[in-house]
Amino acid sequence: MKTTLKALTLSAALALPLFANAADDALVKRGEYLAKAGDCIACHSAPHGKPFAGGLQMMTPMGAIYSTNITPDAQTGIGQYSEDDFKRAMREGIAKDGHNLYPAMPYPSYAKVNDDDMHALYAYFMNGVTPVKQANREPDIKWPLNMRWPLKFWNMVFLDKGVYRDKAGKDVAWNRGAYLIQGLGHCGSCHTPRGVAFQERALDESGSAFLTGGLLDNWFASNLTGEHNVGLGRWSEADVAQFLKAGANQHASAFGAMTSVINNSTQAMTDGDIAAMSRYLKSLPAAGGSGGPAYAYDAAATKVSLTRPANDAGARVYTAYCMHCHGVDGRGFAPMLAPLAGNPNVLEKDASSLINVTLNGTEDLVIGGVPAPYPMPKYADVLSDQQIADVITFVRGGWRNGAGSVGAADVAKVRKATQ
Structure with missing residues (x-):
């Protein structure tokens, strides 16, 4: 009897690391999926550069800035970030050393991401991404506009630190779609017009400007509300889902930055998440546009x-x-x-x-x-x-x-x- 108990105890002890490794692998895999949902690779990888090593040029009204290295390299990346450091950068736009990130990093959207998803993302970037030693490039912004301390006040005015909370009266799919669109998907970063301080004029459907289209880097990101001419008013939920999966449907094809979103992000998402995002987008009332009559073909x-x-x-x-x-x-x-x-x-x-x-x-x-x-x-x-x-x-x-x-x-x- 004692021999049997010892054998069982030994078997259980040996199995624990296997279960732990399986759990860790599953967490990293989930983090990888979430990183794709956030399309992190698009902004944090330069053309022909290594994944997540940064260096992509992004134009702002003040000048060019360059995305940062978010690989787990200890010297040039985020390898020395704790999970709290990671969450702070994601949700508040503050790096480990305390300097403020420019709001080209969509941390006002990522502030909505819940703790479980943040934990999975951290696990992926620390254990699922190859470290790359590549120094970050300083922005091409002249003094005094390159000073970052005013961003503390920007955050005080424009940053809402609350994670997404399910809306009462909405079903599971709608809330899942809203969470993805407003949070990791950060759709408003491109598709919502910006104010004079480069802030998104709305962060969710409670603001009339939300997803009504915006000019960014010489592209106009289209209106995603129910507006019948320039928006999604003539699209069905199936049309929206097809576009997110394949980058084209009967109404339009992807171009500009949206091509990268399709290539690196939405096509890899589950059908359930795509359906939820489509449900949410199609629920948005018409806003923006010219307000003219509905389009009708004329030959x-x-x-x-x-x-x-x-x-x-x-x-x-x-x-x-x-x-x-x-x-x-x-x-x-x-x-x-x-x-x-x-x-x-x-x-x-x-x-x-x-x-x-x-x-x-x-x-x-x-x-x-x-x-x-x-x-x-x-x-x-x-x-x-x-x-x-x-x-x-x-x-x-x-x-x-x-x-x-x-x-x-x-x-x-x-x-x-x-x-």
Whole structure:
């Protein structure tokens, strides 16, 4: 009997490390998933650089800043951060040495992330990420604007330190979607307009400006409310889910920073989380936009592009360079080739994204390891500022899109800023 008890005790003792390792592995794996939900790799990895080693340039109204090394390297990364240090940086924008981080780091959103998820994230970055010794680059911001102490006051005014709390009267899926959109997803960082102090003008659906679209780094991040022209009013929950999983649907295709979000983040999320995010987004009432009548297709521009290109400079460019992908009728061949008729990005008052994508094209959407077959090519070296202005004006005015014209000076401004 004693021998049996000893054997059982020994077996249990030997099994404990195995269970502990399995639990640790599961925690790191969960943290990896959460890091993908937060798209941490997109901002903290430079082009052709090592994952999470920082160095990505980000433009602000004050000048360029560079993302930091968040690998567990002890000298140049976050290897000496305790879990409390990590949480403080994530939620309050304060580094281990006490200096304030610029709010380009979306800590006002990450402040909503709960303790369990923070614990998993910390486990992943300390145990699941390869250390990289790469010094952080100082921002290209001149004195006195580079002083960080005013950020303490910025935080006092604009930072809400409370984690997300489920809203009464909302179901589990809605609350899960709200938690992801407002927190780790930090969708408002791009899709909510900024105030004069570079603060997001709203951090959740209680503010009328929340997710109504915003200009950032020469792209206009689109309206995500229920607005029927420039927002998601004509999209179903299935349409939203398809876009988040594949980067394209019957209404639009991803471009700019959203391409990275699809490639590195949302396509890797579970169907349940994607459905929850779609549910939440589709619950948002219409806000922003022009307030005009709902879009309805009109084929008049088709006749212009077919019969009068010689008399319309924009139609001439469209016929030569755009028609083969986007169709003579402007309806494209969705989801592989985006429609232009009724596309929310075309209808948007701010044409920055259309100018930028025409000049510089798009990075490849890579879904399940397979690049999309027809990325938007760049025309900066092919078309003049006037030609790009003409074709964008044609597209924005055609098929009853009803958006304003674009001038050559508008194109020249974006060209200079992005070259």
